[in-house]
Amino acid sequence: MKKITKIIPNIFTLLNLFFGCISIIFLQSKLFEYSAIFTTFSLIFDFLDGFISRSMKIENKFGKELDSLADMVSFGLVPSIIVFLLFQNMNGNQKIIPFIEWSSFLITIFSAWRLAKFNITYYMDKKNYGLTTPVNTIFFTSLSIIMKKYIPSNNINIIIKKMIFSPIIMFFIIFFSCYFLITKIPMISFNFYGISWKKNKKRYLFLLMSLLLLLTLHMIAIPCIIILYMITSIYFHRFNRKKLH
Structure with a gap:
């Protein structure tokens, strides 16, 4: 019975990974809303695996490593693909800065850095430093839906849309996202x-x-x-x- 109990958090972690993969499939067709739904499932199961581990006082090194690997897909790769597609939608075939869309994968790189750092330092220092990969993913997922659905197509909003979702602005958003992923600034705890x-x-x-x-x-x-x-x-x-x- 104890062995079965120990693998329950790992099952939730794998479900997080599974829904992250489905989210990527929908992003290939630029279906941001459907991708957001499955990213939400990833977030739920990511929360549940940690919640159950803490509730049952299960300390599992394998589970910790598995969690980071799942998060790399659901909250490391997914936001980069979202931003890559947003860049493509901004200018159509006209590129102001050649290959700027590839800068979106800096999010994946810095997410990997954060997750590796978290695995090493978490048990030594329990403070909540920087922006977590799930919160970072929520940010970019919400941007994709706002750009597609929630800004009405009138003249003023089209101008605002072009200003906010311009390649240069998006590049700076990526820069700050990467900085906050690895910063040592303590974030507000909600305990x-x-x-x-x-x-x-x-x-x-x-x-x-x-x-x-x-x-x-x-x-x-x-x-x-x-x-x-x-x-x-x-x-x-x-x-x-x-x-x-």
């Missing part, structure tokens, strides 16, 4: 310490702002919330450093 406002002030404020964004911007709120998360984390990191000095 609540009771229900006290004083002890959880920054968490409550962030959740409140996120809720307001979701109610007003809907799907467009998702990348905004992730950017807000990074900015808020940097602010509190600098604020805490000033207090120490």
Whole structure:
């Protein structure tokens, strides 16, 4: 029975990998919405494998390595393919910068770097450094759906779309994404310490702002919330450093 219990998290990890592969298949046909659905399944099973491991107090080196390999496909390769396809949609056959779309695979490279680093350092330091690969994937997945579905095709929005989804802007988004994947800046943890406002002030404020964004911007709120998360984390990191000095 113990042996069966130990493999349950690994089954969820493999399901994460399986749905990541299906997501890639849909991306080949530029079906971003269907890809997003299966990426969501990957995210769910990625959460469940860790949750069950912690709940059952299962420590498995094999499972940890398997999890990283699954994440490389679902949250390392998938966002790179999304960005590669977004680059192709931006200019059609006209390329402002030759081969700029290949820069999208920097996300895969830096995701691999982060996952390898995480495997080495996680048990030594449990702080939540940088942007996780699943959150990074949510960011780029939401961008793909926004570009395709959630910006109405009127003159003003077409101009905004061209500005935001331009090759140069996307290149800088890739650069910052890669930086935050491997940065040592501690991100806000959502482990609540009771229900006290004083002890959880920054968490409550962030959740409140996120809720307001979701109610007003809907799907467009998702990348905004992730950017807000990074900015808020940097602010509190600098604020805490000033207090120490």
